[in-house]
Amino acid sequence: xxxxxxxxxxxxxLALVSRGVSxxxxxxxxxGILVEGTxxxxxxxxxxxxxxxxxxxPAEVEEDGRVVIPARxxxxxxxxxxxxxxxxxxxxxxxxxxxxxGRNEYRIRAYAADEFPGLPVFExxxxxxxxGEVLVExxxxxxxSYSRDETRPVLTGILVSFEGSRLRMVTTDSYRLSIKETDxxxxxxxRRDAIIPARAMQEVGRIFSGSEEENIEVVLGENQALxxxxxxxxxxxxxxxxxxxxxxxxxxxxxxxxxxxxxxxMGTLRRVSLFAQRQTPPVPVTLSFSEGExxxxxxxxxxxxxxxxxxxxxxxxxxxxxxxxxxxxxxxAVDSERVLFRFNESLKPALIVPGGEKEEDDDFLYLIMxxxxxxxx
Numbered sequence: 001x002x003x004x005x006x007x008x009x010x011x012x013x014l015a016l017v018s019r020g021v022s023x024x025x026x027x028x029x030x031x032g033i034l035v036e037g038t039x040x041x042x043x044x045x046x047x048x049x050x051x052x053x054x055x056x057x058p059a060e061v062e063e064d065g066r067v068v069i070p071a072r073x074x075x076x077x078x079x080x081x082x083x084x085x086x087x088x089x090x091x092x093x094x095x096x097x098x099x100x101x102g103r104n105e106y107r108i109r110a111y112a113a114d115e116f117p118g119l120p121v122f123e124x125x126x127x128x129x130x131x132g133e134v135l136v137e138x139x140x141x142x143x144x145s146y147s148r149d150e151t152r153p154v155l156t157g158i159l160v161s162f163e164g165s166r167l168r169m170v171t172t173d174s175y176r177l178s179i180k181e182t183d184x185x186x187x188x189x190x191r192r193d194a195i196i197p198a199r200a201m202q203e204v205g206r207i208f209s210g211s212e213e214e215n216i217e218v219v220l221g222e223n224q225a226l227x228x229x230x231x232x233x234x235x236x237x238x239x240x241x242x243x244x245x246x247x248x249x250x251x252x253x254x255x256x257x258x259x260x261x262x263x264x265x266m267g268t269l270r271r272v273s274l275f276a277q278r279q280t281p282p283v284p285v286t287l288s289f290s291e292g293e294x295x296x297x298x299x300x301x302x303x304x305x306x307x308x309x310x311x312x313x314x315x316x317x318x319x320x321x322x323x324x325x326x327x328x329x330x331x332x333a334v335d336s337e338r339v340l341f342r343f344n345e346s347l348k349p350a351l352i353v354p355g356g357e358k359e360e361d362d363d364f365l366y367l368i369m370x371x372x373x374x375x376x377x
Contacts, residue, residue, distance in 0.1 A: 179246070
């Protein structure tokens with residue numbers, strides 16, 4: 001194989017694909033990038049057997065071929081080269097790849113392409129489209145609530161449900177629950193649920209953000225999901241298992257509805273949370289409602305205490321405590337000028353939704369479990 005490409009164009013595509021390279025596997029070929037030269041382009045592919053990334057870069061291919069090049073040294077060399085032409089040549093007899101740029105020349109020991117695992121194929125006939133901006137926003141909102149505990153794989157994923165022209169994403173770590181619904185560009189026949197790793201969905205968002213595309217095409221298979229963004233194809237294994245029946249966690253009714261200015265509350269939570277940082281177990285933040293206002297407070301035996309008051313639509317005294325990080329996550333995920341809290345008892349789950357003077361059905365909700373605050377018992 002022999003090809004000539006632009007170092008800048010090729011380097012950007014190489015850096016993107018490198019995010020799919022395995023950093024833990026003992027299988028050497030998974031630490032490399034498959035480079036395939038065909039007419040007019042170089043195809044770059046990487047996989048760690050859980051996710052895969054494939055894309056192309058323009059090139060003058062003088063001789064077709066395939067080779068796997070160790071990703072780290074390959075990426076480091078190309079990234080450090082000045083903008084200009086790069087000659088990439090695979091010398092099969094020697095098992096090396098020659099890189100030449102100007103008067104600089106490098107030879108890297110390579111792997112045979114036959115050892116590289118098979119990669120998923122995007123079947124356009126099975127695809128449907130969703131707005132990239134909508135997908136990124138939805139993932140960003142629900143990603144606050146997925147679990148980082150690898151011992152419970154199902155909770156490290158996002159439950160993605162497609163039905164008709166609607167998409168719903170759900171995450172939970174057992175302490176909070178996020179649900180976001182939105183429209184997709186093209187309708188989905190029937191209904192399909194899948195648990196997709198949250199980190200994989202975040203990677204799709206990063207790929208889209210670096211593109212000039214408007215939509216993301218999606219194909220859901222039996223054990224994997226494929227996302228195509230322009231000339232980039234991202235694949236991920238689905239998580240097997242049963243997602244919690246989250247509908248049972250949502251109370252049918254709430255005794256109290258109280259709204260608070262969102263920006264003011266976020267600023268208050270950031271400040272009072274300084275008194276609760278890096279403490280185990282976490283120090284709760286307490287919301288003490290009275291007529292027309294709420295006092296937000298934190299009391300730490302190690303650091304001290306903080307108290308701030310904000311206007312609220314409360315009409316009676318009510319007190320409830322939360323993990324400050326979890327509470328701030330929920331409030332910051334709301335887009336409206338005011339945050340609407342729905343409460344029952346002080347030790348029952350609370351709901352956070354967008355709210356204002358006119359209550360409207362919204363497509364996002366955040367359920368959060370309260371804490372006991374010893375300082376207020």
